[in-house]
Amino acid sequence: MSRGVLAVDRVVAFLLGLALLLGGLAAIAWWAQKLYLVWPAVPPVLRLLALRAAVEAGWWAPTSGVVGVIAIVLGLWWLIAHLPRRGVGTLALPGAGGRGGLRLDPDAAVAAAADVLAQAPGVRSASGSMRDDRGELVALIDATIEPTADLGAVAAAAERVSAELGHVLSLPAARCRVELSVARRGRQLARAG
Template identity: 45%
Template sequence: MRRGVIALDRTVGVVVALALIAAGVLAVVWWHSGTPHQLTLHTPPDRTQATWWPWATGAAGVVVALLGLWWLAAHLPRRVNGRFHLTSRVGAGRLFADAHAAVAAAAADLSAHPEIRDASGRVVADRGELVADLQCTIEPSADLEKVRVAVTQAAADLHAVLGLPRLRHRVRLRVARNDRTTAPPRVV
């Protein structure tokens, strides 16, 4: 997500939280004060019968729907173009690196590790940064130090292959429900 969307999320969250806190405090104060248990309210004039009301509610509905669609679109992770121009000192040719292929190769390399059952990866733009996002499923009995070494080596290899100084990496580990290495064989 972009910083503007994150700032808007936090602002809306703070406003909603403050409104809920204020409503709770008002309810507690009203309950503890000696105010009567019956309120007399004066109703405002009925504006729903006016000729402009259907148009106003329709326009408000369209605005709210568009705002909701923008909100959803702003929260989707953005995939980036995987081709990056590499600096070259050789002639007038141009060199490109395919980040998606490099991340897929790093994930395949991690999948070959005995402690890691499965790995996948992608390149995304997250908060204005280019991120190589690797996701690994590890065995429940895996030695985390061996996993850390394998993941650190894969990330270092990825950075060495791509040579992009602005590339960041994120590795997410999930633990499998059952251990494939110690599970008894199934009889069919």
């Protein structure tokens, strides 16, 4: 979700909350017959004849249809704007120059780093992908380790892989996160007959 969408969300939520708060306070004050203190022209009884006449007017149906279509379009835009876009496309490498520009597929680089981590002793499997997490690039590597793995050795391997990945990406805004999970059972080794 972009910062613009977040800003629109906050403004709309503030205005809607303010309108609901003021409407609720006005309804309570009108019910308690104290609304005239702030609005002297308030009628003591609501008459809905004007509303009924407006609903029966010829312009009401087309206007309601147009407003409904606009509300549907805005609602769909709002929903689409809130879909999580976690993936990252190709990235321009720094120092690539203005003409030919070198580009990098970050998912392939992170997958290769995960493959390197998977070769470390005690690591059963690893996978990785590049994510856009609130405007920050995060290389996420998920690794499953054996229950008997040396956690210090696995942590050192993860640090080494993270540093190498940072060197390959050469992006100061990129971060690397390695998440380790422990396998429930150790691997069964085949017995020699």
